Amino acid sequence: MTDDDEHDSHIYLDTAASTPVADEVIAEMLPYLKERYGNPSSIHKFGRETTRAINLARKRVAEMIGASSSREITFTSGGTEANNLALKGTAMHVKSKMPEKNMIITSSIEHDAVLEPCKDLEDGGFVTMHLPVTDEGFVRPSELKNVISDNNVALVSIMYANNEVGTIQPIKELVEIAHQAGALFHTDAVQAAGKLPLNVKNLGVDMMSLSSHKINGPKGVGALYIRSNLKILPIIHGGGQEWYLRSGTENVPGIVGFGKACELANKRVGQYQEHVAGLRNYLVERVLKEIPRSRLNGLRTERIANNAHFTFFGVNGEDLIIKLDENGIAASTGSACSVKKQKQSHVLKAMGFSYEEITGSLRLSLGMHNTKDEVDRAVDILSSVIKELRELSPFESKYVAEMG
């Protein structure tokens, strides 16, 4: 049997890594891959029709997040670039105007797409502070309050929902604290979008990063919301596209698809929460009941709908996802983007997890495409694979000996 034959039977439980592109999204993209191939900067018909398409997409993105105007949306090549633009673009602008504001505050559980730009800014003279989190991956507003009093903070960047354990952060409270101290606030909402109703005005954030491929749009496109009248500097220079903030010929089919995905996500967020959180809760319930020595990580309530994150004691998570894959289930130990680095999850470390707790962790992230039948099959397989692995595991004998 080839990979292709297996495709339909595979159960995809890794929507935190990427999602299937919705059919309606592909349908809207296709004309821009086919007959509508103009460069939006061209003033002829071919250029005007792609400009109109980008304008509509921009409006749809703005609507999904409750922005006051399309003008507040800058398209990028994805969430990572949006985060880089927010962090570096803000830092560089603040540095040129108020060099005394040389501090950036973030959390210890951000995605590498925030942590690594921060490291780069440290090389450029900025000081970065990483707020600690609770053992459920929650950033306490009091922690921010404690450290921000100095008035030397340029930017606070805290993710809206964590990509590994799904914990939702108290963004509105954090924004108020940041603003009181004269700092700007950015949130990486890549994992929150489509799972929560987003409203930048209500939250009060100055910037928000979005990614298309996490919400059933195509890969290779994202956006940064930048509040009206907030000036930041570009990181990619050239022809002056995207309000001079992001040069390069626009990825028209990608932007069109992203716009449609935002429209769909916005319309169906209630349905998403009902369907996906419903399945997720059922999954969690069955796992905790049927699989011994299992634990759900993260918060129960302040948690995005698609995320389930477990520790299975006495199991190696890497072995687990390989075995699950062999048995037709696509899952993850944590951030897909960390796999190549083969490093232990900094998120779980920050949550105070032991080596064994980290090693035994598994993330199952669901989507609109999943069914109750799939969840049932997945739990059955998970249960038997874990049993099998535990029988082979060196942890197991240790555990049994300790429990003696």
Add this chain to the structure above:
Amino acid sequence: MTDDDEHDSHIYLDTAASTPVADEVIAEMLPYLKERYGNPSSIHKFGRETTRAINLARKRVAEMIGASSSREITFTSGGTEANNLALKGTAMHVKSKMPEKNMIITSSIEHDAVLEPCKDLEDGGFVTMHLPVTDEGFVRPSELKNVISDNNVALVSIMYANNEVGTIQPIKELVEIAHQAGALFHTDAVQAAGKLPLNVKNLGVDMMSLSSHKINGPKGVGALYIRSNLKILPIIHGGGQEWYLRSGTENVPGIVGFGKACELANKRVGQYQEHVAGLRNYLVERVLKEIPRSRLNGLRTERIANNAHFTFFGVNGEDLIIKLDENGIAASTGSACSVKKQKQSHVLKAMGFSYEEITGSLRLSLGMHNTKDEVDRAVDILSSVIKELRELSPFESKYVAEMG
């Protein structure tokens, strides 16, 4: 009649701005928009199949430019990002190792995607020198030789072929001069790719920028060739994709499409030159013969196959392309990316053109999709539109008075 109805009858002569995506390219992309939606960083089946697809695309890009290994290809979101990565990534790395090398040499006719990153680097302490060009837009190697003797040059960046007038630069000679002076060499080959057989080894360049949508691939993807063992720094930080040089989830459908477009471009470069240069030469011949006071700009021989660039004296180029558009022809006055800036072409200025010569300029850029019949219709329309505009033009009476 709506825009859509007109679509088939419109004659597209703006391939320097963007090109139609080839059917074979779309066909290869579609599975990666549909069932193959995995994140390449995931270790399960969905991730492995997208990783394989990227590997194949990388091999195809490497083959098109004669790179020794796929490892030398780094995918980006397009040509602009590739140029930014080459310039800033090199400058920042050299600065950290050899701070005395603080000069960058480029030409006065580069695309804004080179000129603007250079300006940004000037803010960071680099000195940029812009080589002059001949009135045909040619960079004389002697000009580089004259200024590079100081041994303080980090990087020379000269485009392979100009986007406005199509002049091909003597890259191999320029590379030798740069290397003798201990400088690295980058070329923006966005307009040259697909029109010339490219060979990085033969040229000796250290870096080369490519863009997908100029060679019948999708928008939103490009690549930077970086010679083996050459170290540069990333400009977008995060999960460590693309050899830690370009973080962010890979634009899998875009990369797949770009790879296929490179394969096609590589196979058909001879056919391209024959068909497109044949049509272009026929176009030029008819225009110069039938339209009074017209001039071909740029070099006759060292010129990419698709480019025809004219000055029509006594005509305003902006009016001309609007009239052409109304009559079903998509053309350009110059770089699409400069339109929004509404500035006069820096390329034509550098070539010593007068205000009137710049104002009267028109770029017609052809492609594989064009036919002799289209060229005939285009010349007929161009001829009558120019006649009409000249009758209305204030330049006309001036010209007639002067000639009088």
